[in-house]
Amino acid sequence: xxxxxxxxxxxxxxxxxSQPPSNxxxxxxxxxxxxxxxxxxxxxxxxxxxDRDVAGSQRSNCNGECAFxxxxxxxxxxxxxxxxxxxxxxxxxxQWCYKGKPLYLFxxxxxxxxxxxxxxxxxxxxxxx
Numbered sequence: 865x866x867x868x869x870x871x872x873x874x875x876x877x878x879x880x881x882s883q884p885p886s887n888x889x890x891x892x893x894x895x896x897x898x899x900x901x902x903x904x905x906x907x908x909x910x911x912x913x914x915d916r917d918v919a920g921s922q923r924s925n926c927n928g929e930c931a932f933x934x935x936x937x938x939x940x941x942x943x944x945x946x947x948x949x950x951x952x953x954x955x956x957x958x959q960w961c962y963k964g965k966p967l968y969l970f971x972x973x974x975x976x977x978x979x980x981x982x983x984x985x986x987x988x989x990x991x992x993x
Contacts, residue, residue, distance in 0.1 A: 894939075894942055894945060894948040894960055895942070896911065896948065896960070896962070896967075898993050899977070900977075901992055901993070902979070902990050902991070902992060903962060903967070903990075903991040903992065903993060904976070904977075905937060905969065907976060908976025908977060909969055909973055909976055909978070910969070910970070910973055910977070910978060910979050910981065910982075910990055910991075911937055911962075911967045911968065911969065911990075911991040912934065912967070912968045912969070912970055912981050912982070912988050912989060912990060912991055913962070913965045913966070913967065913968070913988075913989050913991050914926050914934065914965075914966065914968060914987060914988060915986075915987040915988075915989065916987060917965055917966050919963060919964035919965045920964035921964075922951050923951060923953075924936065924951065924953055924954075924959060924966045926966070926968065927953070927954055931953075932971070933970070933971050933972075934968040934969070934970060934971070934981070934988070935968060935969045935971065936953060936957060936959040936966065936967075936968055937959060937960045937966075937967040937968055937969060938957060938958060938959060938960070939958035939959055939960045940958065942958070942960065947962055947963050948960060948961065948962060949961045949964065951966060962991055962993075965991075967991055968988075970984075970988070
């Protein structure tokens with residue numbers, strides 16, 4: 865009888881330990897919003913994609929001077945969710961991606977809602993859902 869109770873106790877404890885706590889909050893969504901059909905960061909600054917980045921390649925082709933003009937949209941401690949994933953850039957910085965394409969800000973946008981980076985050199989586009 866003791867062996868049966870001990871076995872049942874171990875099975876119960878194992879089952880409970882493998883269950884996430886019921887009060888565990890889901891990871892927060894990426895700090896992205898849609899405003900007027902455009903993806904923007906939490907400050908309302910427009911996000912862009914770069915045509916030379918290949919969706920799903922897990923890398924950015926905008927580095928060095930390019931990344932100075934087009935700052936990567938950093939992911940910090942964020943967790944991937946839905947269409948949003950994260951890549952690790954050269955140097956270890958984490959960057960948000962939307963549908964596999966890295967996201968960037970544009971240094972020429974001064975205010976929320978600015979879209980002056982759209983179409984630059986024919987390779988920069990506003991990120992849209």
